[in-house]
Every structure is written in structure tokens, then in C-alpha cells.
Amino acid sequence: MESFKNLGINEFVLKSINDSKFESPSEIQEKSIPLILAGKDVIAGSATGSGKTLAFAAGILQNSEKGKGIQALVLTPTRELAEQVASALIKFSKYRPLGIIAVYGGVGINPQIKGLKTADVVVGTPGRILDHIQRSTIKFGNVKTLVLDEADRMFDMGFKDDVERIIRKCPTERQTLLFSATITKDVVRLSRSHMKKPLQVSVDSYVDPKKLIQTYYDVGDEMKFSLLVHLLKHENSDLVMVFCNTKRNTDKVARNLRFSGIDAQAIHGGLPQGKRNDVMRSFHSGKSCVLVCTDVAARGLDIEGVSHVYNYDIPRESKQYIHRIGRTARAGAEGKAINILSRNDYDNLSAVLKENDVDIKEETVPAFERVVIRQPERKMNRPDRNKPFVKKGQQRNRRRRLY
Numbered sequence: 541m542e543s544f545k546n547l548g549i550n551e552f553v554l555k556s557i558n559d560s561k562f563e564s565p566s567e568i569q570e571k572s573i574p575l576i577l578a579g580k581d582v583i584a585g586s587a588t589g590s591g592k593t594l595a596f597a598a599g600i601l602q603n604s605e606k607g608k609g610i611q612a613l614v615l616t617p618t619r620e621l622a623e624q625v626a627s628a629l630i631k632f633s634k635y636r637p638l639g640i641i642a643v644y645g646g647v648g649i650n651p652q653i654k655g656l657k658t659a660d661v662v663v664g665t666p667g668r669i670l671d672h673i674q675r676s677t678i679k680f681g682n683v684k685t686l687v688l689d690e691a692d693r694m695f696d697m698g699f700k701d702d703v704e705r706i707i708r709k710c711p712t713e714r715q716t717l718l719f720s721a722t723i724t725k726d727v728v729r730l731s732r733s734h735m736k737k738p739l740q741v742s743v744d745s746y747v748d749p750k751k752l753i754q755t756y757y758d759v760g761d762e763m764k765f766s767l768l769v770h771l772l773k774h775e776n777s778d779l780v781m782v783f784c785n786t787k788r789n790t791d792k793v794a795r796n797l798r799f800s801g802i803d804a805q806a807i808h809g810g811l812p813q814g815k816r817n818d819v820m821r822s823f824h825s826g827k828s829c830v831l832v833c834t835d836v837a838a839r840g841l842d843i844e845g846v847s848h849v850y851n852y853d854i855p856r857e858s859k860q861y862i863h864r865i866g867r868t869a870r871a872g873a874e875g876k877a878i879n880i881l882s883r884n885d886y887d888n889l890s891a892v893l894k895e896n897d898v899d900i901k902e903e904t905v906p907a908f909e910r911v912v913i914r915q916p917e918r919k920m921n922r923p924d925r926n927k928p929f930v931k932k933g934q935q936r937n938r939r940r941r942l943y
């Protein structure tokens with residue numbers, strides 16, 4: 541605790557850190573908190589899992605008071621990350637509670653409008669924040685701290701203009717903190733136009749390489765799923781994340797894992813927000829142990845206790861590989877990243893190996909049972925039974941073909 545105190549963190553935040561049983565500050569906390577508490581603008585190169593939330597929370601909680609309007613705004617790329625950051629802020633402000641609200645799309649706007657009336661700290665995604673700005677249901681005149689969390693991902697997701705529009709609504713007299721796994725050109729550009737003499741800090745790696753074992757199996761395309769089932773059943777694991785490159789594969793893999801008796805849930809951007817929240821709740825609570833996801837859905841999710849990350853598809857963008865494996869071997873724990881590849885993945889794996897400093901060892905493919913993948917039942921969509929199923933001309937053609 542002494543080491544957290546030395547960073548200058550307030551007593552009431554220290555008490556909540558003590559409750560969280562954190563023993564010592566993480567690297568990014570050590571490097572950034574003194575600057576943040578001194579009121580500087582900071583660019584922090586750090587990914588999910590580095591402990592960045594507490595770093596900016598320390599600043600927000602020191603500078604915000606209850607009942608003085610929205611004094612801090614945190615922009616996040618995804619709804620899940622907004623929820624996660626809001627929960628962390630609530631936890632760290634336990635001994636001096638504030639009105640903290642998460643604001644994102646895909647859910648009703650009215651409860652948010654009500655919550656915003658008494659909010660001191662807002663955490664939200666750019667789209668819904670802009671919506672509130674347009675409705676005049678959010679006021680940023682009192683904002684003292686602006687945080688751009690996972691800025692590179694916000695830009696990747698096409699929120700650059702939205703983010704800039706929101707920044708322009710905040711007072712120029714403010715502290716701006718930017719967190720980003722990679723310091724891209726866009727990040728630098730934004731910092732030049734919207735930050736004051738920013739100081740840059742970064743941490744070298746997302747995970748402890750000594751604690752992370754990375755392997756790959758090379759199998760025929762039709763054997764990938766069977767090998768995944770075999771490994772999930774035979775590896776000694778806690779929580780597991782299985783990454784796919786498409787929504788379709790995500791659904792297919794999760795559904796077929798359930799057919800094979802494995803408690804798996806899919807999460808991807810195509811699911812309604814309510815469903816995404818349910819899936820995350822059940823995964824966080826350990827009720828379901830295998831989360832099958834796309835990169836977009838997994839962005840910024842902080843899940844403790846992930847022992848295994850499987851790449852069912854090797855990511856098309858090699859830096860995603862680093863984001864994926866960063867889900868495990870965190871906070872001193874051990875982890876395994878297992879790549880199941882077939883011919884289609886060779887190019888992607890070559891790029892991963894070429895562009896990143898990673899050590900992935902080939903494993904001998906074990907003997908395993910073949911599992912047949914079931915395709916979903918095809919639904920006949922006929923909303924209006926009186927309407928012909930096909931247009932008349934097409935009907936004629938179809939008959940002709942039948943004869």
C-alpha cells in the first residue's frame with residue numbers, strides 16, 4: 541500500500557485499492573499516476589490489462605465532487621468497456637461516492653437522460669454521447685478531465701470525427717488523458733490539436749512473456765473444430781476465450797461446442813446489447829466457461845481468470861494477435877495461447893510472426909475423435925402466407941428447371 545501512497549493517491553482512493561487487494565502499482569500506474577495527479581495532459585501507451593483504468597480513475601476521483609455537474613468524461617470504443625470502466629470508477633469511489641453513469645447505444649435513452657441530470661462522471665461511447673449532445677441532455681461546461689480510452693480502437697472503429705466533435709464541446713481549460721495500445725498517426729494528430737504539452741509514458745509489454753505459452757497445431761480445415769473440442773475437454777482450464785474472424789464462425793463454433801456438451805456462449809457485434817450484457821455477466825460469474833468472440837466484441841473487455849486463449853482463426857491483422865493473447869497471463873498469472881491453424885491461416889500466421897516479437901511453438905497433433913459440425917436449421921421466412929413465395933416470372937422459370 542505504501543507504494544500506492546507514494547504516487548500521491550488520495551486516502552479515500554487508497555482505501556478502495558486496499559479493498560481490491562492490489563499489492564503494488566502496475567508499471568503504467570507507477571509511470572502515469574504522478575503526472576495525472578499533477579494535472580498534466582498524458583498520452584499513455586498501454587493496453588487492456590495494464591491497470592490503466594485505475595491510473596485515470598485516480599485523477600478523475602481526485603478532481604470531481606458530488607453535485608457539481610459533469611466534471612469528467614471518459615470516451616470508450618465499446619459499450620462493454622464503458623460498463624467496465626464505470627464499474628471500476630464506482631468501486632474506486634466507494635469511500636467518496638459520486639454520480640457515475642455509463643452511456644451507450646443499443647439500450648433505452650430515457651433512463652440515461654434521467655441519470656445524466658445528477659451525473660458527476662460520464663463514461664460513454666461516442667455515438668450515444670453525440671445523440672445526447674444533439675438532444676441537449678448532456679452538458680460538458682464543467683468538464684475538468686477528459687479521458688480517451690483505447691483511442692486507437694476508437695479510431696479503428698471509425699469514431700475519429702465523432703470524438704473530435706465531442707472534444708470540441710468540452711471546455712478548453714481541462715486535463716486530457718489519452719490511453720492507447722498503439723500510438724498511431726491519428727493518435728499523434730489528435731494529441732497535437734487537442735492536448736496541451738502532453739507527456740508520453742508507455743509500458744513495454746502487455747503480458748509477461750515468461751508466463752505465457754504460445755503453441756500452434758497444424759491440421760486439415762475439416763479437423764479444426766474436432767481438435768478444438770478435444771483440447772477444450774482435455775486442457776486443464778479456467779475461463780477460455782475462443783477467437784474467430786467472423787460473426788458467422790463465432791455463432792457456428794459456439795453452437796457446435798454446445799452440441800458437444802461444452803458450455804459456450806458467442807459474443808459479437810451482431811447481437812442485441814441486452815444479449816451481449818447477459819453473455820458477459822454469465823462469463824464473468826464463471827457460469828459459462830467458454831466465450832467465443834470476434835475481435836470487435838472482445839475489444840477492451842477485461843475478464844479476470846482467462847487461462848486459455850484459442851485462435852480458431854488466425855487474425856487477419858497481425859496486431860490483433862497481440863490484443864488477443866493479452867487476455868491471458870495477466871497480473872502474474874500463467875496462460876496459454878493456442879492457435880489451431882489450417883491452410884487458410886498460413887498467410888495470417890506468417891504476418892503475425894514477421895510483424896511481432898512472438899515465440900509460437902508447434903505442438904504435435906494428438907489423437908482425437910472426429911466431431912461432425914451441424915449446420916443451423918434453415919428457416920423459411922414467409923411473413924405473409926397469401927403472397928406468392930416467388931414472383932410469377934421466377935415461378936415459371938423454376939418450373940421449367942424442374943421439368
Ligand code: AMP
Pocket residue numbers: 562563564565566569587588589590591592593594842844871
Ligand atoms: P485495466 O487495464 O484497467 O483494464 O485493468 C486490468 C485488471 O488489472 C483489472 O481487473 C484490475 O482490477 C487489475 N489491476 C489494476 N491494477 C492492479 C494492480 N496494481 N495490481 C493487481 N491488479 C490490478
